[in-house]
Amino acid sequence: MPKATNTDDPDAPDGVQIDLISGERMDGMATMEKIRMILDGVHDGNIVILEEGLTPDEESRLIEVTMAEISPDEFNGIEIETYPKSDTRNASLLGRIMGGDEPTAKLTVIGPANQIETLHKDETLISALVSRD
Amino acid sequence: MGLFTELKDSISRVTDRLFAEEEPKRIGIYGPPNAGKTTLANRIARDWTGDAIGAESHIPHETRRARRKEDVEIERNGKSVTIDIVDTPGVTTKVDYEEFTDEMDEDDAIRRSREATEGVAEAMHWLREDVDGVIYVLDSAEDPITQVNTMLIGIIESRDLPVLIFANKIDLDDSSVKRIEDAFPQHKTVPLSAKEGENMDEVYANIAEYFG
Numbered sequence: 148m149p150k151a152t153n154t155d156d157p158d159a160p161d162g163v164q165i166d167l168i169s170g171e172r173m174d175g176m177a178t179m180e181k182i183r184m185i186l187d188g189v190h191d192g193n194i195v196i197l198e199e200g201l202t203p204d205e206e207s208r209l210i211e212v213t214m215a216e217i218s219p220d221e222f223n224g225i226e227i228e229t230y231p232k233s234d235t236r237n238a239s240l241l242g243r244i245m246g247g248d249e250p251t252a253k254l255t256v257i258g259p260a261n262q263i264e265t266l267h268k269d270e271t272l273i274s275a276l277v278s279r280d
Numbered sequence: 281m282g283l284f285t286e287l288k289d290s291i292s293r294v295t296d297r298l299f300a301e302e303e304p305k306r307i308g309i310y311g312p313p314n315a316g317k318t319t320l321a322n323r324i325a326r327d328w329t330g331d332a333i334g335a336e337s338h339i340p341h342e343t344r345r346a347r348r349k350e351d352v353e354i355e356r357n358g359k360s361v362t363i364d365i366v367d368t369p370g371v372t373t374k375v376d377y378e379e380f381t382d383e384m385d386e387d388d389a390i391r392r393s394r395e396a397t398e399g400v401a402e403a404m405h406w407l408r409e410d411v412d413g414v415i416y417v418l419d420s421a422e423d424p425i426t427q428v429n430t431m432l433i434g435i436i437e438s439r440d441l442p443v444l445i446f447a448n449k450i451d452l453d454d455s456s457v458k459r460i461e462d463a464f465p466q467h468k469t470v471p472l473s474a475k476e477g478e479n480m481d482e483v484y485a486n487i488a489e490y491f492g
Contacts, residue, residue, distance in 0.1 A: 203438035211404045214397040224374030260374035
């Protein structure tokens, strides 16, 4: 599988790289593979957009791994945004009926905490400001 | 004789365990940094056991280790529940040591940020493995629709854990309990001020009712 991100290249254009990752690409990946792909991209200064988001369990592990990788003056963590759920209890019930931890299937934006700032968020709109560093 | 006494004690311990009441439920106090989790945990612990749990501070990430207060028996309106209170570090997706440098020197700020990141990871681990219910504490003067709140409530729901939302800091002018009720209509929201001790009767009635 080709590496999705690369900003260490001195010939790379001066800008912010955005990786839009399809649900299909994420489908066959294990939880840690997804988390590694996301955090490798974010460490490179990229904005990672997931077409179908992560499951709650994957989100909890993403927070844990992110915390382990925070380092003063190098990496402050991530900014992550998804649309808030309108009624999570129904979704959770459906998930149980369908037999497990269903993905949230909601577009998710993840970037370095020092480069992305959420300006506005509601159930249908995420507005974010992205800077180069 | 010694062997007989040991055997008798051993049998006694087993029968005690067999007929003991249900183990206390571990109730995790979760929420973003500076929502007042430790102030609430201390208020509950002081009211029912006479002891505090941990230090409180206006500087975020004062609580950097999960702390448990065991066997807190709460009684209200004829209902009673015995719980272990687990006060957890505030959950976030980012920690920048420079946030603390106004309050302390750089070395202490870096140490605090490192401990804070470990604390967040520990809180997530407790949530996945070791709590039976959750009190989710929010600062009612702040916007509740943040990614951390959305994610954590989603994680709690995915694990089928019972959750009560506590709208804390109702003593502040900007407080809005309705904003929290509107953000999480699927859960019961209880208003309170842990610092001032406002509405604690309703807090304890809900804990006894919900986790009992």
